[in-house]
Amino acid sequence: MKKKILLLLAVTIGLGASGAAAWYFGNRHAANSETLTLYGNVDIRQVQLAFNGSERIAKMLVKEGDRVNKGQLLAMLDTATLQQKVRKAEADSEAARLAAVNAASTYRRTRMLVDQHFVAQQQADDARTASDAAHAGAHAAQAGLELARRALADASLYAPDNGIIQERILEPGDMASPQRPVYTLAMTDPLWVRAYVKESDLGRIRPGMHAAVATDSYPNKRYNGWLGYISPTAEFTPKSVETTEVRSSLVYQVRIFVCNPQGELRLGMPATVTIALGQPAATNNEHCRNP
Structure with a gap:
């Protein structure tokens, strides 16, 4: 009799444990299904930074591991030659501007003389052609000056965004070009x-x-x-x-x-x-x- 009672008790406990385990694992699965x-x-993102110009590097201002902010100056090229080109372009632009002003004045005076019948119309036409050519030369000289200034500005390398310098590839004295990365920025x-x-x-x-x-x-x-x-x-x-x-x-x-x-x-x-x-x-x- 006692054996039957013990057997019945063992079966009951086993069924209870099985039910508890089923409830536990079922609820855990349900909980996991919610996440x-x-x-x-x-x-x-990683970007490789390079100069737009070709010249020797004069300064490298950051190294690996440095945090940089957007717009921060990172490196500079040797600008001696570039500055000379800018000064020459400024002089050429000013000379071309004065030539255009003089040519325009000559054309106006010639036009007045034509109206007064002191000179032939052909002279006025020639003066107008010379004035147009002088103005075109002035525009070309101004464009050359802007290119020289742009090249000088490109001698400075700035961070395009916030990040960390992951790799410093070149050093001062190296020849830089648009095809040679200077830094890798993370x-x-x-x-x-x-x-x-x-x-x-x-x-x-x-x-x-x-x-x-x-x-x-x-x-x-x-x-x-x-x-x-x-x-x-x-x-x-x-x-x-x-x-x-x-x-x-x-x-x-x-x-x-x-x-x-x-x-x-x-x-x-x-x-x-x-x-x-x-x-x-x-x-x-x-x-x-x-x-």
């Missing part, structure tokens, strides 16, 4: 996490959804972000897929833009992205402002 977790790496804004989404999860996300980004380097911090881009094409698979088995394994690149005011996120850093599903879309500023 989407992605794994990726921090990515940024642009810190925008900054995003590049991750991939399965085709089966593609219909659960949309641009503008809020996301939380975590990294191993700062495990106790969460960075605010938002889903900014979903690739229109699959990657790492053929373009046309015929079978449902392969179709379910398609992945699409997404970019989760991140607010990084402290500058802690670095290029290539592994990151975990959590997106709460079923949320309303928000603007970029709202994501950065609201934790």
Whole structure:
């Protein structure tokens, strides 16, 4: 009798444990279905900076690791020859301007003499032709002066945007040209996490959804972000897929833009992205402002 009671009690406990386990795992699955977790790496844009002109470098003002702001002076070419060209172009432009003024005055005087029948019409026509040519020469000289000034301005290299100098390629004394990069600039804004989404999860996300980004380097911090881009094409698979088995394994690149005011996120850093599903879309500023 006691054995039957103990057996019945064991069965009851087993059924209860099975039910509890089923409830636990079922609820955990339901909870997990409300969020989407992605794994990726921090990515940024990189640009190679070069001078527009060709001359030897006189000064390099920043080095690897320096943070620079948009419009900041980064390097300068030797400007001695360029300054001489500007001075010569200024002199040529002034001379051409005076020549045009004199030619115009000569034409006006000749025109008056023609009206008074002191000179032939042919002389007035010649004076007008000379005046037109002088004005054309003045315009050409002014254009040459603007080109010389532009070349002098191009002897200074400025940062196109905020960022970090990733690589200093040339040094003072090197010959610069538009084809030779001087610096590699890592642009810190925008900054995003590049991750991939399965085709089966593609219909659960949309641009503008809020996301939380975590990294191993700062495990106790969460960075605010938002889903900014979903690739229109699959990657790492053929373009046309015929079978449902392969179709379910398609992945699409997404970019989760991140607010990084402290500058802690670095290029290539592994990151975990959590997106709460079923949320309303928000603007970029709202994501950065609201934790």
